[in-house]
Amino acid sequence: MNRTASNLFVDLDVEVHPDHPIGQDTWFSVGGRADVLLKPRTVDALGTLTRRCHENEIPLRILGSGANLLVMDEGVDGVVVQLDQPAFREVSYNAEGAVEVMRAMAGADLSKTMHESVRRGLSGLQQMAGIPASVGGAIHMNAGGAFGSVGDNVHAVACLDERGETVVYPASELTFEYRTTNLPERPILWAAFGMEPDDPQKLRERVKAIFEYKKSTQPMADASAGCTFKNPIDPESGLRVSAGKLIDQAGLKGHRIGSAEVSTLHGNFLHVLPGGSANDLMRLIDHVREAVASDCSIELSTEIAIWGRG
Numbered sequence: 460m461n462r463t464a465s466n467l468f469v470d471l472d473v474e475v476h477p478d479h480p481i482g483q484d485t486w487f488s489v490g491g492r493a494d495v496l497l498k499p500r501t502v503d504a505l506g507t508l509t510r511r512c513h514e515n516e517i518p519l520r521i522l523g524s525g526a527n528l529l530v531m532d533e534g535v536d537g538v539v540v541q542l543d544q545p546a547f548r549e550v551s552y553n554a555e556g557a558v559e560v561m562r563a564m565a566g567a568d569l570s571k572t573m574h575e576s577v578r579r580g581l582s583g584l585q586q587m588a589g590i591p592a593s594v595g596g597a598i599h600m601n602a603g604g605a606f607g608s609v610g611d612n613v614h615a616v617a618c619l620d621e622r623g624e625t626v627v628y629p630a631s632e633l634t635f636e637y638r639t640t641n642l643p644e645r646p647i648l649w650a651a652f653g654m655e656p657d658d659p660q661k662l663r664e665r666v667k668a669i670f671e672y673k674k675s676t677q678p679m680a681d682a683s684a685g686c687t688f689k690n691p692i693d694p695e696s697g698l699r700v701s702a703g704k705l706i707d708q709a710g711l712k713g714h715r716i717g718s719a720e721v722s723t724l725h726g727n728f729l730h731v732l733p734g735g736s737a738n739d740l741m742r743l744i745d746h747v748r749e750a751v752a753s754d755c756s757i758e759l760s761t762e763i764a765i766w767g768r769g
């Protein structure tokens with residue numbers, strides 16, 4: 460983005476970081492720079508910058524906690540927005556009739572939010588134990604797994620439209636499916652969850668059990684984005700099958716291209732070694748896709764978001 464475009468935001472209550480190395484902020488810890496990273500301090504400023512991006516045809520991307528994101532080495536054009544200022548991390552609790560509703564702003568850390576709800580004896584998010592995310596990023600991906608998904612107890616979600624106005628979608632208008640939703644591709648502002656009172660000790664034990672299970676089956680400490688590929692639908696059975704199993708069957712566990720490697724613990728976790736590159740990871744992704752297609756005629760598609768130029 461040129462200097463004139465960058466000037467579009469200087470009058471707003473926004474931190475402006477030109478040429479920011481966002482690749483290093485992702486869990487893969489590789490990839491290039493954003494032409495400009497904006498950190499709005501208020502919802503009004505986010506609304507105005509959303510509208511200005513739309514009016515000036517500037518691509519706008521929202522960076523959550525970077526746990527499901529690969530930034531290419533050449534960097535990212537347009538505007539990247541990060542919702543990490545206090546106004547976007549707030550979490551509030553309100554009883555609505557018999558239901559306790561927890562409303563979390565999109566930039567709130569999902570894990571901290573889940574632990575606080577457990578401490579208060581509220582059930583509804585413990586299935587998300589061990590999944591690194593911002594609330595907005597989790598909703599966007601409908602993050603989850605064997606124990607449930609973030610969408611399971613959603614009460615409502617608010618997004619901004621292209622004019623920067625808040626649009627609230629009640630649960631009755633929302634569909635949460637495997638790693639996707641019917642929300643428009645717009646900034647998510649907050650999500651509200653319907654929570655059930657429960658015994659905090661019981662909830663803590665559940666969280667611990669899920670976390671221990673994840674730790675024993677997934678390489679949680681590697682520089683990865685969790686599962687790289689979606690579990691595909693087997694055309695023969697019509698059922699979703701584990702991408703990790705297909706990668707394992709194709710003999711790819713531990714396969715390495717340059718600095719990128721398939722985990723030896725879980726075939727669907729691809730990681731990058733320190734000082735590596737996004738380019739190596741893309742080459743490994745392509746290789747895994749081709750090898751699985753030739754092994755069992757099933758096409759894998761990526762679960763991770765991939766950002767580049769153009």
Ligand SMILES: Cc1cc2nc3c(=O)[nH]c(=O)nc-3n(C[C@H](O)[C@H](O)[C@H](O)COP(=O)(O)OP(=O)(O)OC[C@H]3O[C@@H](n4cnc5c(N)ncnc54)[C@H](O)[C@@H]3O)c2cc1C
Pocket residue numbers: 486520521522523524525526527528542565566589590591592593594595596597598599600601602603604645646647648678679680683684685686764
């Ligand atoms: C060790 C590890 C384990 C993992 N385990 C799981 C798992 O079990 N299940 C699972 O589903 N995922 C898992 N993941 C992936 C990741 O945790 C989830 O996909 C999570 O939802 C990503 O959230 P984020 O805030 O980091 O989003 P980012 O990675 O920052 O962004 C991902 C996408 O969401 C969009 N987005 C982010 N915030 C917003 C917003 N406010 N408005 C609109 N769009 C937004 C981004 O633009 C991007 O397209 C794992 C990752 C790691 C590193």
